[in-house]
Amino acid sequence: xxxxxxxxAAAVRSGxxxxxxxxxxxxxxxxxxDGAVGAVTRLLEDRAxxxxxxxxxxxxxxxxxxxxxxxxxGVKDLFDVAGLPTTAGAAMRRDAPPxxxxxxxxxxxxxxxxxxxxxxxxDEFAYGFATVNAAFGTTHNPHDLDRLAGGSSGGSAAAVASxxxxxxxxxxxxxxxxxxxxxxxxxxxxxAHGSLPMAGVFPFVDSFDDIGPxxxxxxxxxxxxxxxxxxxxxxxxxxxRVARLGGWFEAxxxxxxxxxxxxxxxxxxxLPCMEFPEVDRARSAAFLMTAAEGxxxxxxxxxxxxxxxxxxxRDRLMAGAMLPAAHYLAAQAFRETFRAAVNALFxxxxxxxxxxxxxxxxxxxxxxxxxxxxxxxxxxxxxxLTQPLSFIGLPVIAAPLFRPGQLPLGxxxxxxxGREGALFALAERLEAEGLTDFSPPA
Amino acid sequence: xxxxxPLSDAAMLEAARALLDLDIPPECLAGVRANxxxxxxxxxxxxxxxx
Numbered sequence: 001x002x003x004x005x006x007x008x009a010a011a012v013r014s015g016x017x018x019x020x021x022x023x024x025x026x027x028x029x030x031x032x033x034d035g036a037v038g039a040v041t042r043l044l045e046d047r048a049x050x051x052x053x054x055x056x057x058x059x060x061x062x063x064x065x066x067x068x069x070x071x072x073x074g075v076k077d078l079f080d081v082a083g084l085p086t087t088a089g090a091a092m093r094r095d096a097p098p099x100x101x102x103x104x105x106x107x108x109x110x111x112x113x114x115x116x117x118x119x120x121x122x123d124e125f126a127y128g129f130a131t132v133n134a135a136f137g138t139t140h141n142p143h144d145l146d147r148l149a150g151g152s153s154g155g156s157a158a159a160v161a162s163x164x165x166x167x168x169x170x171x172x173x174x175x176x177x178x179x180x181x182x183x184x185x186x187x188x189x190x191x192a193h194g195s196l197p198m199a200g201v202f203p204f205v206d207s208f209d210d211i212g213p214x215x216x217x218x219x220x221x222x223x224x225x226x227x228x229x230x231x232x233x234x235x236x237x238x239x240x241r242v243a244r245l246g247g248w249f250e251a252x253x254x255x256x257x258x259x260x261x262x263x264x265x266x267x268x269x270x271l272p273c274m275e276f277p278e279v280d281r282a283r284s285a286a287f288l289m290t291a292a293e294g295x296x297x298x299x300x301x302x303x304x305x306x307x308x309x310x311x312x313x314r315d316r317l318m319a320g321a322m323l324p325a326a327h328y329l330a331a332q333a334f335r336e337t338f339r340a341a342v343n344a345l346f347x348x349x350x351x352x353x354x355x356x357x358x359x360x361x362x363x364x365x366x367x368x369x370x371x372x373x374x375x376x377x378x379x380x381x382x383x384x385l386t387q388p389l390s391f392i393g394l395p396v397i398a399a400p401l402f403r404p405g406q407l408p409l410g411x412x413x414x415x416x417x418g419r420e421g422a423l424f425a426l427a428e429r430l431e432a433e434g435l436t437d438f439s440p441p442a
Numbered sequence: 443x444x445x446x447x448p449l450s451d452a453a454m455l456e457a458a459r460a461l462l463d464l465d466i467p468p469e470c471l472a473g474v475r476a477n478x479x480x481x482x483x484x485x486x487x488x489x490x491x492x493x
Contacts, residue, residue: 284484291481303464315473319481321462322454322474327485334488 002440005071005166005220009113012070015059019052019070023115026072029164030118038139039149039158041077042084042119048072051115058113066113068227073167074118076153077136078126079103079211080200081119088202089122089152091135092301092308103200105169105211105228112227120168121155122176124310126204127294127317128152129179129382130367134310138364141184142441143407147361150180150382153214157184160214163440167215167224171201173208174290175386181214181398182356182410183382185438187221187427188214190386192417193393196228205293207332208286208390216438218427221397225420232421240422240429243345244271245354245414248279249385252371253358257409260401261355264411264435274345274352279388282338285331286391292328295320312379339392343416350422352414354389356398357382360407386412395420397427404439411436449478 011017027045034040058065075081078088080099087093101107106116121139123131131139131154139154141147142162149158153170157180160168170177172190181188189212196211203209213224226232244265250258265271276282295302295317302309302318309317345352362368362382368375369382389396389412397413413430415423430436449457451471458464466474 281488284487287484288481288488291477299462299464303462306465306467306470311473315470316477318458318464318466318470318474319477321464322458322478323481323485327481327488330485331488 002163002216002438003166004217005068005215006223008071008166009067009069012055012059013065017070019055019115020049022070023048023052023072023117026117026165033162033164036140036145037142037158037162038137039120039155039162039164040074040118041087041121041136041155044081044116044118048115048117051110055113055115066111067223068109069113071114071167072117072165073109073114073169074120074156074159074165075106075116075168076122076156076170077119078122078171078202079106079169081106081116084119086202088126089124089133089136090310092305099200101200104197105201108197108228114167117165118159120159123152124313125294125298126152126171126173126176127313128379129175130379131155131180132312132364132367132379134312140364141361143185144361146365147363148183148367148378150183150357150361152176154180156214157181157186157188160216161186161441167213167220169211169213171209171211172390173205174286174390175383177212177214178356178386178396178398178412179382182400183361183408185400185408185410186214186216186398187218187400187438188212188398189221189225190390190396191225191230192395192420195395195417196230203297205290207289207293208393218399218424218431222424230420232424240351240426241349242268242271242351242353242426243274243349245276245352246273247275248388249354253355254360257355257358260409261353261411264353264430267433267435271353274349276345276388277341278338281334282388282391283384285334286387288323288327288331291316291320292323295323335391342392346416350415350419351426354412354414355385356410356412358385360409389414393417395423397423399427399430399436400438402434402437402439405442449475454478
């Protein structure tokens, strides 16, 4: 049984356990398990033990060590960690000047008593849905080591799903929290765009970048979100108006996933089925803006040392840098049209339910997914259901369907900025009623 | 929007150099070409500013 962050914090705050012992156990689990998983890029043992001792000192003095007292966690390798280069998953940044300070998210986690234990693997510069990295290796899915963990925050997801850590932070631009959460069977949060602190996070696409947590329970996810700065405009679960997203979102999904959503639909007494207009256009517009902004950001290094990039990202970034501005502007203009149409739907509903990834995790040696009957590369297409939602900055909880003993499948609970309380209320209800939950790897 | 003619390697290299001061290494040409074709597909779907 995976121990939750909430349980650890309660034990540490009450003095039943020390943060030092909890950190030591997490470090031991990483040493024992990560060789097979490949989630951890740097084990921060000295820092973790120092932070744990500081938490224990507060408890010993009778103080309040915070809501995450003694909870070990890791961060995707694009958060600044004071004294270390922020690699963003790139070999060329191994020798970058060390960060002068922690990212704001880490500052807030530390203030809440959490203990930073590790940095975690990702696709280079967060451009991919696979966590297959030429410099730092492939992260394996803890549920089946021959399968992808998803990406680009694959190390964060795998570290939590394997039980090495109860919490991790990642980032999501087009689905980089939600995709690995779905494939690894976890809860993940992509917050409303701009609602959580991005200071000290290596950027990819400013228009869509956000950070968020991974957890094994909705309570832990909410706790981490609140610590990071999330504000709950609470709504009771009985008042949450829910619909199901059809059309594009159910057009290319595995039969077992469709059956699970049908079951959930029936459990909720039959949900109205809604469609977003022109989702294919929205996905394409997100694709263009991502390529253009990512290409522009990395153009100086593409000029200077192109062959030091991971080949999997290099050619995409070069092509993105060459995209004519007219296409970028057209994509940006369409975003406002799409946002207005979606906002109109949220006048009727608080939460929309959609699948997160259309099928179980692809095999590492056969990294393809099926779309419209064609096999297409997983690295670029695993996010086809997530991309149109982050495109307009919606808050989304990725929630794992409860499928013990089977490969994970996940849902997206899609909300609207300022009404995150409804999202969490529905997620809490689905977990309490046994429809969603984390199942540890067999 | 009608399909644009395919870009030759020489034209692609020249455009990158002239507009972006970017030299595309030979080993990247095929990948950049494929990705430009993909972006062109997405751009056609999004449409132009007059839509």
